[in-house]
Amino acid sequence: MSNLGNVRTDLAIEAHEYITQTIKQQDLDGVEIEEFDYDDIKVKRVKINNLKAAEQMGKEMGNYVTLEIPTLRQKNSALEEKVSQVFAKELNFMVNQIMTKDKYSVLIVGLGNWNVTPDALGPKVVENLLITRHLKELMPENISDEEYCTVCAIAPGVLGITGIETSEIIESIVGKIQPDLVIAVDALAARNITRLNTTIQIADTGIHPGSGVGNKRKGITKEILGIPVIAIGVPTVVDAVTLTNDTIDMVIDTLIKSVGKGGQFYQILKELDREEKQQLIKEVLGENLGPLIVSPKEIDRLMIDMGEILAGGINAALHPVIGFADATKHLY
Amino acid sequence: MSNLGNVRTDLAIEAHEYITQTIKQQDLDGVEIEEFDYDDIKVKRVKINNLKAAEQMGKEMGNYVTLEIPTLRQKNSALEEKVSQVFAKELNFMVNQIMTKDKYSVLIVGLGNWNVTPDALGPKVVENLLITRHLKELMPENISDEEYCTVCAIAPGVLGITGIETSEIIESIVGKIQPDLVIAVDALAARNITRLNTTIQIADTGIHPGSGVGNKRKGITKEILGIPVIAIGVPTVVDAVTLTNDTIDMVIDTLIKSVGKGGQFYQILKELDREEKQQLIKEVLGENLGPLIVSPKEIDRLMIDMGEILAGGINAALHPVIGFADATKHLY
Amino acid sequence: MSNLGNVRTDLAIEAHEYITQTIKQQDLDGVEIEEFDYDDIKVKRVKINNLKAAEQMGKEMGNYVTLEIPTLRQKNSALEEKVSQVFAKELNFMVNQIMTKDKYSVLIVGLGNWNVTPDALGPKVVENLLITRHLKELMPENISDEEYCTVCAIAPGVLGITGIETSEIIESIVGKIQPDLVIAVDALAARNITRLNTTIQIADTGIHPGSGVGNKRKGITKEILGIPVIAIGVPTVVDAVTLTNDTIDMVIDTLIKSVGKGGQFYQILKELDREEKQQLIKEVLGENLGPLIVSPKEIDRLMIDMGEILAGGINAALHPVIGFADATKHLY
Amino acid sequence: MSNLGNVRTDLAIEAHEYITQTIKQQDLDGVEIEEFDYDDIKVKRVKINNLKAAEQMGKEMGNYVTLEIPTLRQKNSALEEKVSQVFAKELNFMVNQIMTKDKYSVLIVGLGNWNVTPDALGPKVVENLLITRHLKELMPENISDEEYCTVCAIAPGVLGITGIETSEIIESIVGKIQPDLVIAVDALAARNITRLNTTIQIADTGIHPGSGVGNKRKGITKEILGIPVIAIGVPTVVDAVTLTNDTIDMVIDTLIKSVGKGGQFYQILKELDREEKQQLIKEVLGENLGPLIVSPKEIDRLMIDMGEILAGGINAALHPVIGFADATKHLY
Structure with a gap:
């Protein structure tokens, strides 16, 4: 998760927006952006080219593709199907950039806790995937490489339930079964509430410390695993602390605009920002009662839908036999 | 739900706190309060005696008992058992005040949507109740009135799923089976985040329009049903609008304390309060995407636990054969 | 449920098969049968015309349409879509035969227990329906009768959980909201294991005592409710007693074929049939431990799929705006 | 799973019963049996001492402890608590026999598929365990070895979902984190229907190929992992083929008793046994539709209860700070 002053975000586009707003220029050196739309789906490809840009954005160098679909939370099967197809194409494109050999094997990791609704994205995706490794071992003649990857x-669970770093579990399984690529799926904490269950990010940079909802402190990256890692993330909650913090900031910003910089009030506003903000957050949220999250009321249904969108898309992206158009028809 | 200026709450104690703070006197004419503790459980009995007090508090005249257990969200079976017992005693006391005849029948209504985790309290309680009506009809000799009430x-669902006002469903069933008492269980929207899954309210005033998380616009009350209605409620979510609104208020209050009343800045603060607050809330929460809720991250588990606490307590409160001490041992 | 000697079945086609086999003639007087196929879906329309045939078959007079899809348990989205469409057409046809007026209102009843996987068909269907009654009351101008029925x-639960006869609940709600038609959806007990989650029956005769998995002893019929009742049923379990009983019968039948009728051994076989069968069943199944059911291992997934097939089909059958081809795209 | 002629069972006591009945002697050389009762709980400790006995019983040499509680399927919290305590004591005893050093670490493996109700025992147990490994690493001073093991x-999922042999996953994790002991929890296929959710087996022999409900073909044993493996199993389903097969056998046995050995009928019965049995099973169960299972109707609730009994017992058996009497009060 990036940490830009108080701004923490898992999404490269949010980090980019924040930086360009702060430095007041539209382009950031070392960052290439490509944008296009499929109907209601906005696709943004962000490429971070050099270390300086990576540092500024608090993101690793690499490729980040984001699908933004503001209307996705409305129940609409046709749109969900379309999203699954566009997601399949973008994922397929990224996989093909990375995998140079014709034939490769993939381990898909469904991160998160299947007992915490908004954190269960990874396990839900894993349930719906078309899994072939064991079939290829049992009856290779029936499952050709031309048709099936x-x-x-694996859905390894979270540290609080297993007592084992997720990264350690993945590392040991990768060592054993030797896949060529890891695709990790995770629920993210969003900064902006409008992104909840409306944004999908695909990145070829892996998963880095501190990301996500739970306690996943060690990365799942090429450095650690020795093979490329594609990370798929969807913001499903906003931390209540983030929401409260942002609200306070916005009030202060609005007031500063009213009174102008300089002067006694400006000073008071700045001091509040500095000294009393933590205290205010505590008063609003109470203390010591564990994490509070903000989510759409219909989160249970939204998680099921998103699980199917992603699983369908991954199936179509990896298995040549499934056309993109049939992404959601091949859930398992 | 009370509407005290911007303050909306389902809990009588929150309404009372707000009023006494505002009018700066500890006692409110027409309101009697009794308080006592069982270990970590604080019990408050609030009685609203006259219409004026009822109007001030935005609550119906009647009795409200609240159990506050700040530590209930920590997993602690012994405490949960204790809460179930104290709740059973308080409910039993209230039922006995209302039911003058020896033998009576009770319809328990589990309100809420079983597919929306924090709204599923009612259905979860219904699942665990000891139900006897059909057994008494089939084999009355085995199920004596001395032992079993x-x-x-019924868990009737919510308007969005049924297309029928919940109140109409209850009214028609009450007309058919003619119980002597209705006990309605519902998840509430809290004002204060520390109350989430830590507070239980029992009230003999029924359920009034606008309460709760979902769309339950028509009351479940003695006026409508013709029989007494006890309402059991537990705050399980805070509306994100409430949280944002409260945060803004608190920032402004803090600033007003800093600058004192009067003066130009005070005026600005007051104007912000009036004019720009709605705009700020929209900026923070986005628009038109349906209700957002704030809940503890472990809400799935908390709902299961609370369902068992209440069901155990209701069983012990109603059936003489179950001692209060065994409340949680008789879940079904 | 029919009771033909030892044969009990909820399905008209099973009753018909049994009778015609027993009386050794292909046609039964008073029964009309029409059959056709859509690809892998076999549709049978059975019409019982007179009381004698009804008595012979142990079924009410009326229309029974059955969809048989032997391969439906294999995960196949395209087939599921097709089934939903054919089901929608057949249901639409039956509704149109019954509803003579242009504009009518429908109450859909989801029978069964949502906490018992193979019995949760009704509640699962209800969750996915397009419900309009409340919307039509709130904003009739937006939801025209030409587009939306x-x-x-309601998913009223089962007697063991509510203590109220399901029939009484439906009766009271029908009395209150006055719909023109009831459609009741229920999981059935099958006789034949190959029918599990592969057969759908639509009948215009309502639901009669003793049917289904749970304790639903009072009918949901035109006689009781005063309005027509269409029953939709899917076999989801076989009672273990039925399976054991059938197995014993089949062993005895096979032996009788070997030894021929008459003779001492034939007598022994007949006596076993009569006297020791109950004892054998008890030895195989044990005693007093409550109902045992036989179901496919993947029953959890099959129930979700069937819930969507039926809900999609009902939506398309009732709302003119949804084309049959889009049945499964309009789940809610 | 033992394969004694047609008898296949995961339970040592069933294998022993079958063998001693067949060879018509109560004792089997090389097998020691110890029996005692705690109220309604029958405990049997079976020790297989030599290879010949192991071969006869189709079980590995080692210790098998079985708890039989015929009334456990009735909802009874007090009994469940008692079972959890007795189970904790027996498990603790077995662990202490194996672990000679004072301080050791344990990996608990919850086998099975969390989406198939009767197979989800392992994952359900894992959810409720008190996990300490990560806490001991983070704050060793707060979690002393005297109090907490x-x-x-890990709940690794099943081959059909992961495409990876469960044994391989465990092997790789064991290699990485180096525990001293593995405890594997699994749902078993029972032979006898009265055992469903009423029997618990603890064995120090690990899990051997072919056991259980799912596709778990490679063992989880000391030979493979290099550390001791305790297996905890509960029968939760009977395969429908087993039930049908047993029913046929019982009919034939009954008939053989009637006609006596020798003679023409005896020959017919024997021939049926040999030639037509498979055909009969196919006729009863249908073909090619995947596994059918027999389970109690209330299996969803039974699995939750058993998950808590085992998790509570494991917690109390491993962590010295939790007394056996408090087994079920320390679920997490």
Whole structure:
């Protein structure tokens, strides 16, 4: 998760927006952006080219593709199907950039806790995947490489339930079964509430410390695993502390605009920002009662839908036999 | 739900706190309060005696008992058992005040949507109740009135799923099966985040329009049903609008304390309060995407626990054969 | 449920098969049968015309349409879509035969227990329906009768959980909201294991005592409710007693074929049939431990799929705006 | 799973019963049996001492402890608590026999598929365990070895979902985190229907190929992992083929008793046994539709209860700070 002053975000586009607003210029050196639309789906490809840009944005160098679909929370099967297809194409494109050999095997990792609704994205995706590794071993003659990629999957749980760093579990399984690529799926904490269940990010940079909702402190990256890692993330909650913090900032910003910089009031506003903000957050949220999250009321349904969108898209992206158009028809 | 200026709350104690703070006197004419503790459980009995007090508090005249257990969200079976017992005693006391005849029958209504985790309290309670009405009809000789109360239950769903006002469903069933008392269980929207899954309210005033998380616009009251209605409620979510609104108020209050009343800045603060607050809330929360809720991250588990606490307590309160001490041992 | 000697079945086609086999003639007087196929879906329309045939078959006079899809348990989205469409057409046809007026309102009843996986068909269907009654009341100008039928729904639970006869709950709600038609959805007990989650029956005769998995002893019929009742049923379990009983019968039949009728051994076989069968069943199944059911291992997934097939089909059958081809795209 | 002629069972006591009945002697050389009762709980400790006995019983040499509680399926919290305590004591005893050093770490493996109700025992247990490994690493001063054992856990899923042999996953994690002991929890296929959710087996022999409900073909044993493996199993389903097969056998046995050995009928019965049985099973169960299972109707609730009994017992058996009497009060 990036940490830009108080701004923490898992999404490259949010980090980019924040930076360009702050430095008041539209372009950031070392960052290439490509944008296009499929109907209601806005696709943004962000490429971070050099270390300086990476540092500024608090993101690793690499490729980040984001799908933004503001209307996705409305129940609309046709739109969901379309999103699954566009997601499949973008994922397929990224995989093909990375995998140079014809034939490769993929381990899909469904991160998160299946007992915490908004954190269960990874496990829900894993349930719906077309898994072939064991079938290829049992009856290779029936499952040709031209039609089916070698895919296996695991939903390892979270540190609080297993007592084992998720990264350690993945590392040991990768060591054992030797896949060529890891695709990790995770629920993200968003900064902006409008992004909840409306944004999908695909990144070829892996998953870095501190990301996500739970306690996943060690990365799942090429450095650690020795093979490329594509990370798929969807913001499903906003931390209540983030929401409260942002609200306070916005009030202060609005007041500063009213009174102008300089002067006694400006000073008071700045001091509040500095000294009393933590205290205010505590008063609003109470203390010591564990994490509070903000989510859409219909989160249970939204998680099921998103799980199917992503699983369908991954199936179509990896297995040549499934056309993109049939992404959501091949859930398992 | 009370509407005290911007303050909306389902809890009588929150309404009372707000009023006494505002009018700066500890006692409110027409309101009697009794308080005592069982270990970590604070019990408050609030009685609203006259219409003026009822109007001031935005609550119906009647009795409200609140159990506050700040530590209830920590997993602690012994405490949960204790809460179930104290709740059973308080409910039993209230039922006995209302039911003058020896033998009576009860319809328990589990309000809420079983597919929306924090709204599923009612259905979860219904699942765990000891239901006897059909057994008493089939084999009355085995289920004596001295040991078992006549209890039946329904979880009617919510308007969005049924297309029927919940109140109409209850009214028609009450007309058909003629119980002597209705006990309605519902998840509430809290004002204060520390109350989430830590507070239980029992009231003999029924359920009034606008309460709760969902769309339950018509009351479930003695006026409508013709029989007494006890309402059991537990705050399980805070509306994100409430949280944002409260945060803004608190920032402004803090600033007003800093600058004192009067003066130009005070005026600005007051104007912001009036004019720009709605705009700020929209900026923070986005628009038109349906209700957002704030809840503890572990809400799935908390709902299961609370469902068992209440069901155990209701069983012990109604059936003489179950001692209060065994409340949670008789879940069904 | 029919009771033909030892043969009990909820399905008209099973009753018909049994009778015609027993009386050794293909046609039964008073029964009309029409059959056709859509690809892998076999549709049978059975019409019982007179009381004698009804008595022979142990079924009410009326129309029974059955969809048989032997391969439906294999995960196949395209087939599921097709089934939903054919089901929608057949249901639409039956509704149109019954509803003579242009504009009518429908109450859909989802029978069964949402906490018992193979019995949760009714509640699962209700969750996915397009419900319009409340919307039509709130904003009739936006929801025209030409596009949307007036639909409401209830999942009343089962006697063991509510203590109230399901029939009484439906009766009281029908009395209150006055719909023109009831459509009741229920999981059935099958006789034949190959029918599990592969057969759908639509009948215009309502639901009669003793049917289904749970304790639903009072009918949901035109006689009781005063309005027509269409029953939709899917076999989801076989009672273990039925399976054991059938197995014993089949062993004995096979032996009788071997030894021929008459003779001492034939007598022994007949006596076993009569005297020791109950004892054998008890030895195989044990005693007093409550109902045992036989179901496919993947029953959790199958129930979700069937819930969507039926809900999609009902939506398309009732709301003119949804084309049959889009049945499964309009789940809610 | 043992394969004694047609008898296949995961339970040592069933294998022993079958063998001693067949060879018509109460004792089997090389098998020691110890029996005692705690109220309604029958405990049997079976020790297989030599290879010949192991071969006869189709079980590995080692210790098998079985708890039989015929009334456990009735909802009874007090009994469940008692079972949890007795189970904790027996498990603790077995662990202490194996672990000679004072301080050791345990990996608990919850086998099975969390989406198939009767197979989800392992994952359900894992959810409720007190996990300490990560806490001991983070704050060793707060979690003393005198009070808490080092415990971690994983629910790796099943081959059909992961595409990876469960044994391979465990092997790789064991290699990485180096625990001293593995405890594997699994749902078993029972032979006898009265055992469903009423029997618990603890064995120090690990899990051997072919056991359980799912596709778990490679063992989880000391030979493979290099550390001791305790297996905890509960029968939760009977395969429908087993039930049908047993029913046929019982009919034939009954008939053989009637006609006596020798003679023409005896020959017919024997031939049926040999030739037509498979055909009969196919006729009863249908073909090619995937596994059918027999389970109690209330299986959803039974699995939750058993998950808590085992998790509570494991917690009390491993962590010295939790007394056996408090087993079920320390679920997490």
